[in-house]
Amino acid sequence: MVPEGPIVFAYLDEPPFCWPAAGGAAQGCDVELASAALQALSITEFEQRLTTFAELLPGLASGRWTLTTPLFVTAERQKLVDFSRPVWALAxxxxxxxxxxxxxxxxxxxxxxxxxxxxxxxxxxxxxxxxxxxxxxxxxxxxxxxxxxxxxxxxxxxxxxxxxxxxxxxxxxxxxxxxxxxxxxxxxGSPAAGAFAFGKQHASFRERFDRALTDLIGSPWHRAMMARHGFPAGEY
CATH class of the missing domain: 3.40.190.10 (Periplasmic binding protein-like II)
Incomplete structure (x- = not known):
């Protein structure tokens, strides 16, 4: 089930994960992965919102956006939001x-x-x-x-x-x-896993997004994309 209204993706200015390009469009490995997963769900248009780290999770909880760029999964954050399957593990x-x-x-x-x-x-x-x-x-x-x-x-x-x-x-x-x-x-400190975050009201949408991620992560497209952004094998 797709949430009512526009899909809004919140992101940070933090290359190589995501950053605003000239002209305002977001780019980076997390943006490309989110775009590919949404496209697999027949969602070809979505809004991109540049924000600060402090606003990422409050923005989900208040419904200002639908999902965020991946961040580390912690027990404290899981009280506020739901997470997709892990998409990278970073030192x-x-x-x-x-x-x-x-x-x-x-x-x-x-x-x-x-x-x-x-x-x-x-x-x-x-x-x-x-x-x-x-x-x-x-x-x-x-x-x-x-x-x-x-x-x-x-x-x-x-x-x-x-x-x-x-x-x-x-x-x-x-x-x-x-x-x-x-x-x-x-x-x-061992490398920690990061995942896309979703508002708890969007559980069914997160499950569909997760299935799309599972098909994408580890595919030849995904490996080439992550390598293009400088990630060594083993960090995704």
């Missing part, structure tokens, strides 16, 4: 100044150095950093990826925690030799 990474690449090699190193960690508020990397011993007063919270990168670049923080692919995607779009990406070791 955390730190964006640091190039001179700090060896010194800030992971969450525990940031804790030992009493360095400042910047996170996008609400993302799971904040809890990973705190669990590794980073003092709460050393955590800086911002609203967007752009603000987090600026905090490291300008010296207001020492490391930005997100997924390594997001950092690599950002630097591919906006190269900066003064910044470097450090992949967090598996013993500081």
């Amino acid at each position: 955390d990474g730190l964006l640091v100044r190039a001179a700090d690449r060896e010194r800030l090699s992971g969450y525990r190193a940031v804790a030992v150095a009493a360095a400042r960690l910047v996170v996008v508020g609400g993302q799971v990397q904040e809890q990973a950093g705190l669990a590794a011993g980073i003092a709460p007063e050393r955590v800086v919270r911002v609203a967007t990826q752009e603000e987090a990168v600026a905090a490291v670049r300008d010296g207001d923080a020492d490391a930005y925690a997100s997924v390594a692919m997001a950092h690599r995607g950002y630097l591919a779009r906006q190269p900066n030799d003064s910044l470097a990406v450090v992949t967090v070791a598996v013993d500081e």
Whole structure:
């Protein structure tokens, strides 16, 4: 069953997953996968809404959009929304100044150095950093990826925690030799699964979308698309 009214897909400015192209249309691997799944359901037109991370789930709960770009599945988030089947599993990474690449090699190193960690508020990397011993007063919270990168670049923080692919995607779009990406070791946090999120009122639509995803994920088209966006095998 297709929800009444337009299908609205909410996304972030976070390459290579999704970002606004010149002219306003969304692009990225998550956008292409969502488009292909919707097309398999004979839905060829849908609205795209650029938003902030903090608004993703509240927007679903209030009915402002139908589904969102994938994000990590947690028990707390499952109380608010429903998730599709997983579409990727990604390792955390730190964006640091190039001179700090060896010194800030992971969450525990940031804790030992009493360095400042910047996170996008609400993302799971904040809890990973705190669990590794980073003092709460050393955590800086911002609203967007752009603000987090600026905090490291300008010296207001020492490391930005997100997924390594997001950092690599950002630097591919906006190269900066003064910044470097450090992949967090598996013993500081195993790769976590991400999935599209849906409002709980759209359970039947999510089930149909899931079936379309199952046919797409792992197909030759999907493998080629993810490789084009820089994903190594094993992360999807």
